[in-house]
Amino acid sequence: MNAPFLTLDAKGIISEAGNFTSKFIKTMETLSEIEEIDVGTAPKELVFREDKIKLYHYIPTAEIKCSVPVLITYALVNRYYMLDLQPDRSLIRNLQQLGLDLYIIDWDYPTKVDMYLSLDDYINGYLNDCVDFIRESTGHRKVNLMGICQGGTFSTVYSAIYPGKIKNLVTLVTPIDFAGNGGLLNLWARYFNADTLADTFKVIPGDFLNNGFLMMMPFTLNISKYKEMLEFTDSREKMMNFLRMEKWIFDSPGQTGECYRQFMKDFYQENKLIKGTLKIGDRKVDLKNITMPLLNVYAKADHLVPPNSTKPLNELVGSKDKELYEFNGGHIGVFVGSRSQKELAPAIAQWLIKRAHENATERAGGKTVEKKRAGRRKK
Amino acid sequence: MNKGADVVDLWLKTQKEFMGSWLEGTRKLQDVLSDFISSGEQAAGGKGFDFRDIYSSWMNPSANYFAGQAKAEDFKVVEDTFQKLFSDSNVYMKLFNIWKPIFSKMQEKTLRPDSYWDMMDPANYMKILEEVLGFCSPAAMAESYKQAAKIFNIGVDSAKEFSGPWSEAFRKNWQTMPGFLDGHLSDSILKNFHSMFGAYDATFGKALNMPAVWKDREKVELCLKSFDDLSSYLEKSIEYQYRMYSTGLKAMGRVMEAIVGRTNGEGKIGGFSEFLDIWVQENEKTFHEMFNTEEFAKFQGEYLDSALNVRRHYFKLMELHLYDFPVAVRSEMDDLYKQVYELKRQVRSLQKTVKDLQPKEATA
Numbered sequence: 150m151n152a153p154f155l156t157l158d159a160k161g162i163i164s165e166a167g168n169f170t171s172k173f174i175k176t177m178e179t180l181s182e183i184e185e186i187d188v189g190t191a192p193k194e195l196v197f198r199e200d201k202i203k204l205y206h207y208i209p210t211a212e213i214k215c216s217v218p219v220l221i222t223y224a225l226v227n228r229y230y231m232l233d234l235q236p237d238r239s240l241i242r243n244l245q246q247l248g249l250d251l252y253i254i255d256w257d258y259p260t261k262v263d264m265y266l267s268l269d270d271y272i273n274g275y276l277n278d279c280v281d282f283i284r285e286s287t288g289h290r291k292v293n294l295m296g297i298c299q300g301g302t303f304s305t306v307y308s309a310i311y312p313g314k315i316k317n318l319v320t321l322v323t324p325i326d327f328a329g330n331g332g333l334l335n336l337w338a339r340y341f342n343a344d345t346l347a348d349t350f351k352v353i354p355g356d357f358l359n360n361g362f363l364m365m366m367p368f369t370l371n372i373s374k375y376k377e378m379l380e381f382t383d384s385r386e387k388m389m390n391f392l393r394m395e396k397w398i399f400d401s402p403g404q405t406g407e408c409y410r411q412f413m414k415d416f417y418q419e420n421k422l423i424k425g426t427l428k429i430g431d432r433k434v435d436l437k438n439i440t441m442p443l444l445n446v447y448a449k450a451d452h453l454v455p456p457n458s459t460k461p462l463n464e465l466v467g468s469k470d471k472e473l474y475e476f477n478g479g480h481i482g483v484f485v486g487s488r489s490q491k492e493l494a495p496a497i498a499q500w501l502i503k504r505a506h507e508n509a510t511e512r513a514g515g516k517t518v519e520k521k522r523a524g525r526r527k528k
Numbered sequence: 529m530n531k532g533a534d535v536v537d538l539w540l541k542t543q544k545e546f547m548g549s550w551l552e553g554t555r556k557l558q559d560v561l562s563d564f565i566s567s568g569e570q571a572a573g574g575k576g577f578d579f580r581d582i583y584s585s586w587m588n589p590s591a592n593y594f595a596g597q598a599k600a601e602d603f604k605v606v607e608d609t610f611q612k613l614f615s616d617s618n619v620y621m622k623l624f625n626i627w628k629p630i631f632s633k634m635q636e637k638t639l640r641p642d643s644y645w646d647m648m649d650p651a652n653y654m655k656i657l658e659e660v661l662g663f664c665s666p667a668a669m670a671e672s673y674k675q676a677a678k679i680f681n682i683g684v685d686s687a688k689e690f691s692g693p694w695s696e697a698f699r700k701n702w703q704t705m706p707g708f709l710d711g712h713l714s715d716s717i718l719k720n721f722h723s724m725f726g727a728y729d730a731t732f733g734k735a736l737n738m739p740a741v742w743k744d745r746e747k748v749e750l751c752l753k754s755f756d757d758l759s760s761y762l763e764k765s766i767e768y769q770y771r772m773y774s775t776g777l778k779a780m781g782r783v784m785e786a787i788v789g790r791t792n793g794e795g796k797i798g799g800f801s802e803f804l805d806i807w808v809q810e811n812e813k814t815f816h817e818m819f820n821t822e823e824f825a826k827f828q829g830e831y832l833d834s835a836l837n838v839r840r841h842y843f844k845l846m847e848l849h850l851y852d853f854p855v856a857v858r859s860e861m862d863d864l865y866k867q868v869y870e871l872k873r874q875v876r877s878l879q880k881t882v883k884d885l886q887p888k889e890a891t892a
Contacts, residue, residue, distance in 0.1 A: 165799045200872065261861070265869040274876065333819055340829030342836070349836045349843075351862070367815065368808040376804060 169379070176382040183385070186392045189230025191241045193253075197282040201257040202275045204282060205229065207245060214248025215498070215505045217293050217316050218283050221253040222276065224299035225408065226358050226401050229255040231484050232297075234393045243490050247498035254279055258402040264351040267407040268415075269430030272307050280307075280314050291316035291441075293501055297484070298322050298454060302416065305462065306429060309438045317504050318439065318468075319497060321446045322476075322483050324454045325462040327417045331455030333365045335417065343413035347406035355401030365452055394485065423461065436462075442470035444500050446493065451480040472500065690731050697727035718759045725756040747848050754841040761834040768831050771818065779814035783807050 197204035223231060232253075233241040244251060254276070259266065283292050294315050296304025301323025308315045327335050346353060363370050381387035404412075421427035427434040443466055447459035456475075463471050476493055478486050483493065700723040704716040733749065786806050790797050797803055818824050847857045856864075 161799055165801065169800075199876075262865050262868060264862070264865055270873075330820075333816075336820065336822070336825045337828060340825045342829060342833045345833055345836045345840070349840045365819070366812060368812045373805075373808050376801070 172379040172382050176379060176388075179382055179385055179388045183389060183392065186389065186396050188235075188393050188396060189228075189233045190236055191233045191239060191245070196252075196286065197279060199275060199278055201259065201263065202279075203255040203257065204279045205253050205255060207241060207251040207253070209245060209250060210242070211246045212248060213250050215250065215293070215502045217289055217291065217501075217505055218250045218252055218287050219244075219293040219295055219319075219501065220280060220283060221251060221295045221297070222300035222304055223254075223256075223297040225256050225259075225271070225404050226299070226355055227297075228397065228400050228402065229253050231397055234397055234485055235390050238390070238485060238487065238490055240484060240489060240494055243494040244498055247495060248502060249498055252279070252283055256402060259352050259405045261351050264406050266405040267430075268306075268411045271408060272303055273310070273430045273432065276303060276307050277311065280311070284314065289316075290314075293317045293319065295319040295497070296321070296323060298480075299324070299412075302422070305436070305439065306422070306427070306434050308441065309434045309436050310429065310432050312438050312440055315441050317442045317444070317501055319444045319446070319501070320459075320462065322448050322451055322454045322459060322480050323445070323462065324416070324458045325465070326420065326423050326458050328420045328423065329455065329457045331457045332451075332453060334361075334453055335455075335458065337361070338413055338417035341413060341417075343410045343418070346413075347410040350403075351406045352403040353406065353409045355403045358404065359399065359401045362453065394481075423465065436465040437467040439466040440468050442472075442504050443468045444472050444474060444497065446474040446476055446483065446497075448476045448478050448480055448483050450478060451483075453480045470504075693727040693730035697723040718763045721759045722756060722763070725752060725759075728752070729756075747845065750841055750845045750848065754838065754845055757834065757837040757841050761831075761838045764827075764831040764834045767827070771824070771827075775815055775818045776811070779811040782810040782814055786810055 192208040192210070193205040194208060195203055196206045221232065223229070233239045236242065241251060241253075256271075280292055280294070284290065291314055294304045294308060294317075296302070296319070298321070301320035302325065304318060305320060305323065305325065308318045324335075327338075330336055350357070378388075378391055381391070415421045415427055419426075422434065422436070425435060443463065445459065445462050447454075447456045449456065451459075460473060463473050474493075474496060476483055476489070478488055483489055701720045704719050733752075783806055786809075787797060787803065790806070797806070843858060847859060850857050
């Protein structure tokens with residue numbers, strides 16, 4: 150066996166150490182020039198508020214091509230600006246430019262006074278109230294609902310309970326089937342004692358949840374990422390974008406104990422959504438009640454929500470118009486990747502706009518709209 | 529036959545039985561320890577040794593003795609016998625003489641409350657002592673022996689129940705002896721503490737679990753519980769670190785293999801940066817293999833649970849300490865939050881009801 154380290158010559162080592170030091174100094178210079186990490190800059194107005202939950206309406210910047218408003222929900226552990234991290238790579242701005250009228254919920258940061266908030270409060274309470282507000286304020290009997298990650302699960306559950314209020318359902322990287330072994334999250338969560346966690350923390354800290362996510366790829370997310378950061382250290386804009394992403398990742402609200410307890414037990418451990426035994430509050434959740442058009446987006450290389458957790462939704466709903474979209478990237482890439490801006494945003498916008506104009510056909514004949522589109526779309 | 533002699537004979541006989549049983553129990557204990565040390569942990573349980581044997585060897589003869597005495601027909605004989613036994617020592621007078629100077633000094637002081645006078649009068653005190661210790665009532669003697677026999681019998685049964693958990697704890701601790709001998713001190717100590725706490729919890733702990741004995745009892749119990757939780761957590765933590773470390777070693781082996789493969793095929797690696805990439809890649813892969821197993825997931829759940837138990841009991845302990853201070857403790861705030869939560873739900877529900885009624889009112 151050769152001694153591998155002896156192949157590194159002294160000249161190379163000195164050269165690399167010098168380059169590293171130069172990059173490090175430049176990084177420090179660049180970082181010192183950045184005073185504020187601005188995120189969520191797309192213009193919006195607060196239109197509804199209930200307890201800590203806020204509903205924002207993004208002020209349209211282009212012609213509205215899809216008259217039915219779109220309400221966006223996301224995971225409780227995230228912040229609302231996750232789709233609007235940087236001005237030139239903002240899913241929100243992009244969808245607006247493509248003609249959508251967007252609303253987004255801000256779940257805010259729960260504190261101990263919120264510890265008893267349950268899934269019933271979030272779904273039958275806050276989400277339902279936001280939907281009702283949009284319906285009443287815009288005059289639309291139904292709204293489009295777009296859910297991301299855990300927000301997608303919430304949207305799916307909501308659509309099953311209140312199908313009469315939802316025009317179209319769009320789910321992005323949404324966990325539906327929690328029984329598969331495709332992801333570490335599914336496997337680990339099965340052995341977490343949700344009761345002890347909820348009773349001890351009262352509000353599960355965002356940092357605790359974040360550490361769990363980091364543990365899934367500890368070396369890449371804790372080491373490689375920062376090594377790569379040194380490669381664009383001389384560009385203020387690139388550094389700013391990196392910091393925006395970091396801010397979003399580590400700006401994680403906690404989850405209320407009761408909500409976390411039920412989500413872990415009913416979804417991850419007992420997989421009740423798939424089994425048809427789930428109840429939110431006093432309402433039973435039957436996925437067959439979802440009869441509105443469905444666009445289900447999964448990420449091919451998603452390490453948090455593996456495709457086999459997302460894809461079964463299309464088989465379980467009662468919708469005739471349903472589409473499965475494969476995004477060629479990872480979980481986070483769906484919100485912030487360049488491919489997301491170039492491919493996913495137009496695909497979502499077109500899908501919704503098309504259905505805004507196909508209403509008559511749908512109502513008249515109940516026509517099934519299942520088309521295989523070019524690119525990565527699958528039935 | 530002299531009945532007094534019978535009493536003494538019976539007493540001596542039971543003492544002899546007691547000594548014999550005790551020696552037998554000691555011999556058994558030595559055998560077990562000897563076997564254990566020579567043949568490892570299996571021997572500890574292999575001989576059928578029960579720690580309760582030691583209790584039985586002492587308690588049974590003692591109980592039998594008192595039971596025998598309680599059945600004696602003539603308690604005057606018993607009294608006479610004991611009076612004869614102690615006559616030479618003149619125990620009462622000696623006891624009295626011990627206390628007499630103290631009482632005399634107390635009487636010389638100015639503080640002489642009348643109510644205490646009788647108690648402090650040496651003559652009266654001697655009379656009281658005679659009544660208490662004088663064997664003057666055969667009925668009292670009979671009751672005394674009867675109760676003693678009963679208590680000892682109950683004691684024997686209770687001791688068996690009581691000694692079981694401790695016996696089990698000692699057995700488990702003996703099983704950690706090989707660990708001690710191999711130098712796994714911290715791990716063995718933690719296990720020992722855990723098994724001893726288990727025995728405590730199943731015996732004394734149960735008695736202390738009686739509701740509202742006194743608040744400090746809860747503190748003591750929680751302190752012990754927290755310490756036991758901490759020991760369980762440390763045990764899991766050590767195991768977790770071991771898993772991480774051994775997986776890290778495995779990953780490092782793979783890194784070396786990858787680098788050797790690279791240097792054999794392509795000459796040499798392109799510096800530290802490339803080495804770091806290989807290192808991250810191999811570590812990520814190796815750790816993922818471990819993370820992605822049911823066994824690790826289960827262990828991780830237990831590890832997390834043990835950590836949370838420490839935290840939970842520590843908070844309870846803090847709350848107990850703070851209870852007497854003018855501050856709102858956690859459980860009180862939780863109650864308040866619950867009320868706020870329920871009120872908010874009620875308000876929301878009422879608001880919706882009012883809203884639903886509004887159009888009807890308008891059309892009415």
